[in-house]
Amino acid sequence: MIPAMPASSAPSRRIAGSVLRFGRLASMGTLTLLILVAGVWASWGTAHHVMLTKGRERGTVVVTACGESTCTGPFTPVTAGSQPRARVVIEKSYAVRAGRTYDVVVKPGGDEVVRSGPAGILYAWVPLAGALLLASVVVAGGLGLGRLGKLLAGAGIALLTAAFLTG
Structure with missing residues (x-):
């Protein structure tokens, strides 16, 4: 007969699973935030000249x-x-x-x-559009938030499309 597992291993597995889930959420959330901040930073170099005239x-x-x-x-x-x-x-x-x-x-x-004008504003924010598209993959895949990922991707595509059409 195989000896039964001790009763104390079940709570430790739940704790380990919780710690791993928290670690994944924290790392993917941090990566998403870093991508979006980098997109804003890259866009702001041109956008502040266009928006604050x-x-x-x-x-x-x-x-x-x-x-x-x-x-x-x-x-x-x-x-x-x-x-x-x-x-x-x-x-x-x-x-x-x-x-x-x-x-x-x-x-x-x-x-x-x-x-300057609408075309200049939209063109200045194109790096943010790319960051939104990249962040959507991290949010949908890494965080498991499919709807939020689709929302971020939709915002990125809309911004790129608007910039292209006003160009």
Whole structure:
């Protein structure tokens, strides 16, 4: 006959299972938070120029030439006290093409500009959209919260789609 397990092993198994579940939830929750904070951090580098325009030089740029990663053109200011510039640099993306005019905000201390208006705001938050998509996988798979994962993925897809359509 096989001796019976001691009665004390059942509670220790429940405790071990609880500790493992808590560890998984804590680590996956921390990873999710880290991904989302990184997405906001990456987006905020451009977004604060576009969203907080008070006191910044605003105007338009007519893109005249594009290289591998940037485009250039003359800057025409629309805010009082701003000076026209013969050449400013804008990041090249799928939406920036030579010969087109864009509303822009000048980054302080240089000749680099970023798009403004709804298209600029949405484009600035594209890194957050990627973080939302990545976090949705962690939330759905690692935390087992499928509905919340679908919500995060839907928000990321909506943001990417809106940025693409306004581009």
